[in-house]
Amino acid sequence: xxxxxxxxHAKSSWAQPGRADHDRPLNERGLSxxxxxxxxxxxxxxxxxxxxxxxxxxxxxMTSTAARALATAKIMQEVMGMTTExxxxxxxxxxxxxxKVLNAVRQLDENWRHVVFFGHNPGLHDFAERILAxxxxxxxxxxxxxxxALPHAFWGLADWGEAQLIGYVTPKxxxxxxxxxxxxxxxxxxxx
Numbered sequence: 001x002x003x004x005x006x007x008x009h010a011k012s013s014w015a016q017p018g019r020a021d022h023d024r025p026l027n028e029r030g031l032s033x034x035x036x037x038x039x040x041x042x043x044x045x046x047x048x049x050x051x052x053x054x055x056x057x058x059x060x061x062m063t064s065t066a067a068r069a070l071a072t073a074k075i076m077q078e079v080m081g082m083t084t085e086x087x088x089x090x091x092x093x094x095x096x097x098x099x100k101v102l103n104a105v106r107q108l109d110e111n112w113r114h115v116v117f118f119g120h121n122p123g124l125h126d127f128a129e130r131i132l133a134x135x136x137x138x139x140x141x142x143x144x145x146x147x148x149a150l151p152h153a154f155w156g157l158a159d160w161g162e163a164q165l166i167g168y169v170t171p172k173x174x175x176x177x178x179x180x181x182x183x184x185x186x187x188x189x190x191x192x
Contacts, residue, residue, distance in 0.1 A: 002150040003055045003114035004105060004163070005041070006124050007076075010034040010143040012068035022094065026071045033143040033171040033185040034072045038079035040174055040182075041145055045167060048080065055147065055166060059112035060086050062104070064093035064119045072143065073118040093119045098126040108155040131158070135165035141186075145169040 010030035026034065039048075047053025061082065063073035070089065077087050092100055101123055108115055117124070125140040128148070137146055147167035150158050172186035 002112075002152060002155055002158070003166075004148045004150060004158075005058065005114070005116040005145055006101075006128055006148070007037070007072065007116060007118050007145045008121055008124050008140045008142055009064070009066065009069040009072045009118060010037075010075075012142075022066050025067050029185065030068070030072075030142065031075070034075040035079065036174055036182045036185045037143050037145055037169060037171060038076040040169060041076075041147075042080050045147060046080065055149070056114045058082070058086075058114045058116045060088055060109075061116045061118065062088045062090050062093065062108075063117070064096070065089050065091045066094050066120070069093070069118040069120065073116075076116065076118075093117065095120050095123065097123045098130055101127040102131070102158060102160070105158045106156050110154055110156070112155075130160045131163045132165055133162055137165075137168060141170055141172065143171050143185075 010026050010033045012024040012030055013027040042048035043051055045054045046057040061073045061077055063069045073087060090104060092104060096119060101117065101119065121140055125137065128137045128140065128146045131148065148163040149166055150163050152158065174182040175186045
């Protein structure tokens with residue numbers, strides 16, 4: 001079995017008109033949400049701290065080269081104490097549509113059991129919807145993580161309609177469930 005986590009980049013800034021889309025940085029809320037989601041995944045799913053791992057911790061983090069996706073991935077890398085070599089930049093993930101994401105999954109090193117992808121909507125949401133066997137991902141607001149189990153021993157066999165949903169984590173859900181830990185990481189108007 002292989003494990004794949006897909007994370008939409010955290011909230012980015014539009015504060016500098018004329019800045020290329022690829023170069024937009026995270027804003028304050030994005031920085032907070034990325035740290036919160038990384039910490040929650042590390043402690044709850046990946047065995048960080050004193051908890052037992054529900055799934056294997058990631059072997060690699062693979063990210064779009066966009067500044068906002070790369071910054072989100074670097075926060076995860078720091079929170080989890082992963083090495084610099086564990087972070088891989090993949091330009092094909094920048095604004096990738098679902099078939100390109102699937103192709104990237106199929107090309108992963110077979111020695112890795114769990115990989116985290118950082119990318120963009122609508123491609124990541126479409127990918128999650130299409131690869132799941134029976135579950136449904138209603139939407140993927142910024143910094144949403146979708147944790148998946150693939151039923152094969154080889155990445156190259158990954159295909160649509162086969163994955164099992166293990167977890168669906170949004171900043172808004174964390175803030176609602178743990179307001180004392182995660183206040184201010186999502187929008188209050190419900191449109192996050």
